[in-house]
Amino acid sequence: MRARVFVTLKPSVFDPQGTIVTDALHTLGYAAVQNVRQGKYFELDIDASTEDEAHRLASEAADKLLANPVIESYRIEVESGPAGPVP
Amino acid sequence: MWHKETSLQGADAVILPGGFAHGDYLRTGAVARFSPIMPAVQRFAEAGGPVLGICNGFQVLLEAGLLPGAMLRNRSVRFQCEHVFVKVEHVDTPFTSKCHPGQVLRIPIAHGEGNYYAEPEIVEQLEARQQIVFRYAVATGAVTPEANPNGSVHNIAGLCNEKRNVVGMMPHPERACELAIGSADGLLLLESAVHSVGQGNGVTAQ
Numbered sequence: 127m128r129a130r131v132f133v134t135l136k137p138s139v140f141d142p143q144g145t146i147v148t149d150a151l152h153t154l155g156y157a158a159v160q161n162v163r164q165g166k167y168f169e170l171d172i173d174a175s176t177e178d179e180a181h182r183l184a185s186e187a188a189d190k191l192l193a194n195p196v197i198e199s200y201r202i203e204v205e206s207g208p209a210g211p212v213p
Numbered sequence: 214m215w216h217k218e219t220s221l222q223g224a225d226a227v228i229l230p231g232g233f234a235h236g237d238y239l240r241t242g243a244v245a246r247f248s249p250i251m252p253a254v255q256r257f258a259e260a261g262g263p264v265l266g267i268c269n270g271f272q273v274l275l276e277a278g279l280l281p282g283a284m285l286r287n288r289s290v291r292f293q294c295e296h297v298f299v300k301v302e303h304v305d306t307p308f309t310s311k312c313h314p315g316q317v318l319r320i321p322i323a324h325g326e327g328n329y330y331a332e333p334e335i336v337e338q339l340e341a342r343q344q345i346v347f348r349y350a351v352a353t354g355a356v357t358p359e360a361n362p363n364g365s366v367h368n369i370a371g372l373c374n375e376k377r378n379v380v381g382m383m384p385h386p387e388r389a390c391e392l393a394i395g396s397a398d399g400l401l402l403l404e405s406a407v408h409s410v411g412q413g414n415g416v417t418a419q
Contacts, residue, residue, distance in 0.1 A: 142287065143290060
């Protein structure tokens, strides 16, 4: 089973990297892009029998290691069946 | 002492040095925080033993929850390696006891992620409890936005825990111990540590 963990900076936290990317896109002429927030994405292949179990394990991993709760929050998607590329 | 040890073997003080442990992958200090030696450091800190984290060592202390807050990328989004002025706000820690209150030290920084962040309520609490030990300042000691090299909230360059035995700082005092390399101000921190250990803190490292 594959769990996808999306880690992003909390809205209240300033994102220096996202600001630089926003500026670069504006330089490229994408004035319509108003703001960019940069985050991290993890794919966890998990040996679990149910989606709930995979979700629980991914959530534990995010709490302990993948995200820092002081500055980041995360979202998890679980997909059963063979692991595949991100759509 | 190697990070894979599990005992501090009777050390009088612990200094977590700078560096880029585990390549800073994931987040700075996020992997080193789970090094086999860390439970012993945690116990030593909780028992009141003097612990200093410098640069990456400070980041490890933050990730380990021994100090509050987290580090963001520098406001400049660049690695910054330069001498800065740091004002010593409090001298009642094992690592600042030989400084004068308000003393300005010239010591270098060398980091890409030293932009200290904590929730506003936490920062207020740090101020109220006088836990902000070092602040980026100008040579005369004035704490100004221009003196802040990385965007740290309230110009925070270093702080301590409530019990004041655990201190973390981004500047590198150990790189300022010889006039020949620009400054010897960092020696004061080493002398403070030696003095504090000599006074005896009653903690035996396990």
